[in-house]
Each structure stands twice: as C-alpha cells, then as structure tokens.
Amino acid sequence: MPPTNGRNDPGNPWSRGSRPEPDLELLIRQGRNRLKKMLPGGGGSSGIFGIVALVLAVLFVWTALYTVPSDSVAVVQRFGKYLKVVPPGLNWKLPMGVDMATIVPVKRQLKQEFGFGTAGASDRYQSPLPQDAQRETQMVTGDLNAALVEWVIQYRIADPAKFLFEVREPRATLRHVSESVMREVVGDRTVDEVITIGRQEIENEALVKMQELATKYEMGISIDQVQLKNINPPKPVQESFNEVNQAQQEKEKLINEARRDYNKVIPLAEGEKDQRIREADGYRLKRINEAEGDAARFTALLEEYKKAPEVTRRRIYIETLQEVLPGIDSKIIVDEKTHGILPLLNLDAQNGGKQ
Numbered sequence: 446m447p448p449t450n451g452r453n454d455p456g457n458p459w460s461r462g463s464r465p466e467p468d469l470e471l472l473i474r475q476g477r478n479r480l481k482k483m484l485p486g487g488g489g490s491s492g493i494f495g496i497v498a499l500v501l502a503v504l505f506v507w508t509a510l511y512t513v514p515s516d517s518v519a520v521v522q523r524f525g526k527y528l529k530v531v532p533p534g535l536n537w538k539l540p541m542g543v544d545m546a547t548i549v550p551v552k553r554q555l556k557q558e559f560g561f562g563t564a565g566a567s568d569r570y571q572s573p574l575p576q577d578a579q580r581e582t583q584m585v586t587g588d589l590n591a592a593l594v595e596w597v598i599q600y601r602i603a604d605p606a607k608f609l610f611e612v613r614e615p616r617a618t619l620r621h622v623s624e625s626v627m628r629e630v631v632g633d634r635t636v637d638e639v640i641t642i643g644r645q646e647i648e649n650e651a652l653v654k655m656q657e658l659a660t661k662y663e664m665g666i667s668i669d670q671v672q673l674k675n676i677n678p679p680k681p682v683q684e685s686f687n688e689v690n691q692a693q694q695e696k697e698k699l700i701n702e703a704r705r706d707y708n709k710v711i712p713l714a715e716g717e718k719d720q721r722i723r724e725a726d727g728y729r730l731k732r733i734n735e736a737e738g739d740a741a742r743f744t745a746l747l748e749e750y751k752k753a754p755e756v757t758r759r760r761i762y763i764e765t766l767q768e769v770l771p772g773i774d775s776k777i778i779v780d781e782k783t784h785g786i787l788p789l790l791n792l793d794a795q796n797g798g799k800q
Contacts, residue, residue: 504540504541505540505541506540507540508540508541508542509537509538509539509540510535510536510537511535511536511537511538511546512534512535512536513531513532513533513534513536513546513548514533514548514550515533515552516533516550516551516552516553517533517548517549517550517551517552517553518530518531518532518533518548518549518551518605519531519536519546519547519548519549520546520547520549520605520606520609521538521544521545521546522544522545522546522547523539523543523544523545524543525545527606527610528544530605530606531546547609549602549605549608549609550602551601551602551603551605552601553601554599554600554601554669555568555571555599555600555601555602556571556597556598556599556600557570557571557572557597557598557600557616557619557620557623558571558572558573558595558597559573559581559582559594559595559596559597559598559620559623559624559627560573560578560579560581560582560593560594560595560596560674560675561573561578561595561674561675562578568616570616570617570619570620573620581624582594582595584627584628584631584632585631585632586631586632586634586635586636586638586639587632587633587634587635588635588636590635590636590678591636591678591679592631592636592639592640592676592677592678592679593675593676593677593678593679594627594631594639594673594676595673595674595675595676596623596627596651596671596672596673596674597671597672597674598619598623598655598668598670598671598672599668599669599670599672600619600666600667600668600669601666601667601669602665602666602667603665603666603667604665605665606665607663607664607665608664608665608666609665611662611663611664611665612662612663612664612665615664615665615666618662618664619659619664619666622655622658622659622662623651623655623671626651626654626655626658627651629654630647630650630651630654631647634646634647636678637689637693639676640676640677640678640686640690641690641693644673644676647673648670648671648672648673651671652668652670652671655668655671656668746761
C-alpha cells in the first residue's frame with residue numbers, strides 16, 4: 446500500500462477529500478416537503494390555489510376600498526384620465542391600479558408664508574426654502590427705498606380637478622404669483638406708506654390681484670386673506686426709521702387727543718348755542734306779545750277816555766295809586782287842594798321811627 450500524506454488520506458478527518466459535498470437536489474426535496482406540510486390539505490394543488498385566491502382577494506379589497514376624510518374629496522383617474530370627484534366617506538374603485546384616487550383637502554384652509562417659516566409644516570410649499578427666505582422679503586418701494594416685507598396668504602382649493610390637472614405644481618405657482626403681486630403693490634407706494642399707514646390698502650389690493658391671476662391661470666384656488674406681518678427697513682437705516690415711526694405714533698396720539706377734546710367741547714358749545722337761540726326767540730316772542738297787548742289795552746283805554754274823560758282820568762289815577770302805594774315803606778301826604786301829590790315826607794325818621 447503506497448504511502449499517503451495527511452491531506453489526501455481518506456481516513457484523516459482533516460483531509461480535503463474526506464469533506465462531503467452538499468447534495469443540491471436533496472436540499473430542494475427537503476424544502477418542498479416542509480412547504481407541503483405547511484400547506485392545508487397536505488400540500489395538494491387545491492391548497493396552493495386556495496392560498497393564491499386568498500392573496501388575490503386580499504389584494505383586490507386592499508386596492509379597491511379607500512376612505513375620504515370629511516374635509517376632503519377624492520379625484521378618481523382611470524388609466525390616468527380624469528373620471529370623477531368622490532365625496533367624503535368609504536368608497537371603492539377598480540383595483541390593481543386601474544383606478545387611482547387622489548385625496549384633495551377642499552375644506553381645509555391652507556397657507557403660505559413668505560420671509561419666515563413655521564416649524565413642522567407638512568406642506569413643503571408652505572414655507573420658503575432657507576436660501577429664498579431673505580430674498581423674498583427684499584423689496585423696493587415707489588420712492589426707491591428698500592423694505593423687508595413678510596406676509597402670509599391663506600387659501601383653499603376650490604376646484605380639485607383644475608388644481609391637479611390644469612397647472613403643474615400649483616402650490617409652487619401660487620408662491621411665484623404671490624411674490625410677483627406683492628412686489629408690484631409695494632413698488633407703487635412710498636416706504637412710509639408701506640411701513641405705517643398703507644398696510645390695509647396693500648393687503649386688499651394684493652388679495653384682488655392674486656385672485657385675478659389664480660383665476661386666469663385656472664389654478665382651482667380661492668385666496669381668502671393676505672396679511673402683512675413684519676415690515677422693517679434694512680438694518681443700516683433701521684434706527685432712523687424707528688425714530689420716524691415713533692414720531693408718527695406721537696403725532697397720531699396728539700391728533701386723537703385733540704379729536705377727543707373737540708368731541709367733548711364742540712357738542713357742549715353747540716348745545717349752549719342752541720339753548721341761547723331758543724331763549725332769545727322766546728324772549729322776542731314774549732316782548733312782541735307784551736307790546737301788542739299794551740298797544741291793544743292803550744287803544745281800548747283811549748276809546749273809553751274819549752267817551753268819558755274825567756271818569757277815565759279818575760280811574761287811571763286810582764289804579765296807579767293802587768299799584769304804587771303798596772310798594773312804598775314811608776308814609777305820604779296827599780293834598781287834594783293842590784290837585785297833586787306832595788313831596789314824600791320821611792315821617793319815620795322825624796318821629797324817631799314811630800308811625
């Protein structure tokens with residue numbers, strides 16, 4: 446028997462020739478047997494067909510049924526072509542990719558922010574990109590000054606079909622439209638109007654123009670509100686603008702105080718004026734009536750005097766004394782012989798105050 450080395454000795458367990466080669470057919474056979482044991486019915490053809498049918502049924506139901514939230518609608522496409530709009534609730538469509546439903550939140554108010562962003566926003570078009578935030582705010586006013594303008598627009602999806610199919614990336618288009626309109630509106634006004642008194646006019650005009658462009662482009666979007674946030678001058682001149690703003694506020698304060706005093710004093714003066722006029726009119730009517738009454742009484746007295754002069758003269762004399770004497774504290778003496786009234790004598794003083 447020829448000598449052998451350790452590497453080819455079949456009795457040596459560490460030799461290469463002693464390592465058994467794996468049987469591929471045996472492994473396949475063993476795996477098939479295990480799979481048959483796992484299938485119902487001992488692994489017959491009916492069991493395989495049952496599993497396939499069950500998988501297809503689950504896939505059919507999974508791809509056919511879908512739920513539309515209460516604040517949304519679903520736009521259904523069949524083989525990519527627009528088919529219909531489905532209301533909220535549980536709905537079904539042709540499965541296996543024949544129909545495709547896109548959820549569109551038509552009742553939810555959406556917004557876009559310019560110059561700043563809200564953390565955690567789910568819409569990637571809601572906030573500007575980091576490299577665009579500063580650029581969006583930089584604007585030139587009508588008097589060739591610069592201002593940093595931040596604003597927000599709130600909108601809704603009015604027509605889901607137009608929103609999905611008429612314009613590519615409608616949210617991105619809306620951002621471009623909003624920025625273009627805001628630059629136009631701000632560019633028509635002075636920097637003082639933009640920062641102080643013209644905010645409301647800018648918001649209203651921008652809203653109208655944005656809606657006009659959205660309608661013209663058939664974006665299917667209804668813009669509800671445009672709201673200006675922070676409007677600041679550039680940093681190199683910010684202190685000067687703050688001083689101007691404070692002066693403007695002080696001016697408005699003084700004007701409001703003056704209006705308050707005006708509203709307090711002027712109505713009171715108007716009331717007093719009307720009262721004086723009414724009193725004068727009353728006094729005028731009184732004097733006229735008294736004069737007319739005296740004239741009528743004198744005329745009647747004259748007629749009586751013409752009829753009986755002595756009797757009338759005597760009656761007038763007596764009536765006059767009746768009116769005059771009760772108001773005189775001192776005693777008087779009347780001499781009928783002289784046909785007149787003697788000078789008043791202060792008899793109280795001569796008699797020591799005795800009557």
